[in-house]
Amino acid sequence: MVKIDLNELTAIIKQRAASIQLSFWDIGKDLNFIQEKKIFKEKHKSLKDYIEGNFSFSYDHARKMMFVTGKYSRVVAETIGITKLYLLLQVPETYRDEVIELVKDKKIDREGLRKQVKRFKGQSGSKPSYSSNKEEHLYSLKRQFSTLCEQHTDVIQDLNDSWNSWISQTLKHSDNELKQMRLKALEKLEEI
Structure with missing residues (x-):
């Protein structure tokens, strides 16, 4: 009887999960290239038609992957993940690094990230101040x-x-x- 090691299987799953994140980043990069060079026009009217006709993911999801690819490196995408990175893009740049560190250090889950995004969303580049009145x-x-x-x-x-x-x-x-x-x-x- 072969003994199955849970730690070994966990390591394999983590490796595969990381490769999924990288695949999303790579897909976003490839789609950005196709859009930039307008290669999709060979057979399709729009990028949306191209994506919806060829892939199982939605156009909106493709746009998220493309947007994140333009803003973050492949290493950051592997560490944090496309969905969380897309949420982070809604945070003003002044606060973004602070929130990224929380996510990287696993001090915040997706729901916590949503709360942070909501908190920072709409704030200008300066820290919130109390009213002088x-x-x-x-x-x-x-x-x-x-x-x-x-x-x-x-x-x-x-x-x-x-x-x-x-x-x-x-x-x-x-x-x-x-x-x-x-x-x-x-x-x-x-x-x-």
């Missing part, structure tokens, strides 16, 4: 707090439901220990 700044902080409170309403409701359920259960029993626990819990709540 105190009232405006306080108003902004109040709105942020209000938004946070709205987001946590469900958590508070769940906590209230759990609390009420626990209280009703302890009231059903006349056990002195439960009564003492309920009184201590009420005291703690008053402190909060």
Whole structure:
């Protein structure tokens, strides 16, 4: 019986995954060349017709590969991946290197990257600054707090439901220990 080594298989899969990323980069490079030289016009009206008629990926995906190829090196594409790099292109250049480092160091996943992109999207090249107007700044902080409170309403409701359920259960029993626990819990709540 042949013993299968998980580490060996994992290494093979990682190698193949890296080659997929490089293939995407190479495809983008080749498509850029075809577009630049207008070679697609030999048999097709447009680059879109050429891509949709010959490949299983969409024109939009092809555009992403082409765009990333024009902005990042093959080494960066291998490390990070086409999808994440395309997301990074939406971040202003001032912040891009900072976010790339987070992605390279695996400190951020795709969802975290989307949040970072959303955070930086639309900002100019300078770091965000606080308003010099105190009232405006306080108003902004109040709105942020209000938004946070709205987001946590469900958590508070769940906590209230759990609390009420626990209280009703302890009231059903006349056990002195439960009564003492309920009184201590009420005291703690008053402190909060």
